[in-house]
Amino acid sequence: MPSSPAISPTFAALPTSPATTPDTQALQEHVRSGLTRTPKTLSSMYFYDEVGSRLFQQIMQLPEYYPTRTEFGLMTEHRHAIAAALMPANGVPLHLLELGAGDGLKTKILLRELLSQQANFTYAPVDISPSALDELRQSLEQELPELRVQPLTAEYTAALPTLREQPGRKAVLFLGSNIGNFLPADRLQFLRQLAQPLAPDDRLFVGFDLRKDPRVIQAAYDDAQGVTAAFNLNLLHRLNRELGADFQVDQWQHFAQYNPLDGAMRSFLVSRRAQQVHVAALGQSFAFEAWEAIHTENSYKFTLPQIEALAAEAGLQVLEVFTDEQAWFADVLLAPVGK
Template sequence: MALSLPDQTTTSQPAFPSESNESEPNNEQRKTNNEELAAHVLAGLTRQPRALSSMYFYDAVGSELFQQIMALPEYYPTRTEFGLLTRHRAAMAAALTSADGQPLHLLELGAGDGLKTKILLRELLAAGTDFTYAPVDISPTAVEGLAESLRTELPTLRVQPLVAEYTAALAGLRGQPGRKAVLFLGSNIGNFPPEARQQFLAALAAQLGPDDRLLFGFDLRKDPRQIRAAYDDAQGVTAAFNLNLLTRLNRELQADFDLAAWEHFADYDPLTGAMRSFLVSRRAQQVRIGALGRSFDFAAWEAIHTENSYKFTLPQIEQLAAAAGLRVLTAFQDEQQWFADVMLAPVP
């Protein structure tokens, strides 16, 4: 594919530390962000099939809607992973910590609201671990909300929050002193299509030394109906989350998407493990995107692919790790085998 999409671009997003006084992006940053979004939308809507990255779901409204999704009865991943972290927190914290007491740099990619991570952070603090927590997320509101809640809930924690795209966040990793550990929870890894997933893991592994660790969440294959329901809930919150992407384009790129003419569609393929979401045009229509100075024609029932959420098997996870020069130390699983939090290390 021309784009390493549908879900994760490899373009870097300008990063700004949210510890600075700038709680909001300034005009220059906003302009650059909009230019990147405009370039992405142009590429995504001129290719066939049309696709936009799920990375752009997470404006302030999108991040808020995702918090609502995590609490939905159908959305089993968050509850299941929360249970895993609660049950295995001591073993996980011990595996992340270096036996010789080196300081730990704990990077979290796509941290979101950090609800589950706080279980581990509390455990590490209670064990007296010398560590810095560096949550990274593309969503400024998610990073600011997390940093604010940590200041109140865990005031002694050293935090280095960053608003950045994954790949940009990896750049500074190699130079960190001591042990490095990378958290990638919530099965965010499933957003990458297979080739980009492998490339991403190889790029990440290249930043690590033999003593470093990774803790990745993987959503496992299960009843296809259960998976599909998690991405098409009865209350329509996931539909609102998907459609919010069009609202964002209307606002940030002066587009004129008529939201009533689009609908959310989600489908799971049990052969490939691909859970995919689409925005489907309910009628033939033309949409103008002011920032691009052009219009796009959509046929009736034409789809824009907006998200992948791949599901995995344990042998597949082992293969993925091995191809990136990593090995599985422990796969923490719930009793129903719905989800796995997998501790990985570089092959010595």
């Protein structure tokens, strides 16, 4: 089956692997392209090597990092309703595909609920990080041994064609506000691509981080212990490890800034001085001016009307919105329209 072109979060125009896991060659192409453009960019999807995945688990535990706690709370509170909304009637099988599953912390709430209701379903977690997926598979084997699991190491869009092969209802989970990593135009294109293999009875369940006090958002991406800084800087360590780059990581700093006008939280790696970096795998050097930034991540925050409008533009309708008491986060149930 032909695979759709991959859209990577943050910077869709940069080349990514056309097939499944971005291999070293795709990373090389990405780095060559990202570090020769102005401003320099690298995609957040390369944060998640083994070290990065572990650092992200630490981030999720930070007092400042509200998204995981909030989505965990709302999924716990609404688990019966969410399971009921996803489960098809009359014992029709359910294929639950999760994009960017990570450690599945919040998904397990739903999986437990579905199992307790003896739902007939398969869970297919997809992640670009083999180590994250392997840890998830092992933890599911231990914690939920009765669960049918079909893990897939792949880029988001490379996993979508597998949906067409599934009988029964398909439901796609996209939690943690990963949708916020896309630039607005790419976000719409990605949602359209997600909607394409879905039939009217299929469902999408997408987490959106909502707009709130800018200081709360700012702190979440610039924590006092510096774990988010380590997570961002690990990208340079990764390029040193995997591409033989010679980034002197202590000559770089993490900088994150929320803009309440467009709802974008942007993260950067800033060069503390003028420097040259050689990337052996590319046989190429890159010059950085003092205080020049590499843009590494966007994390957009949303309003409910914006979500409604985005869904409509993508050919989806909002069936239900699950949110927390403070309306900090929303998990939105969507279905395709007009098919």
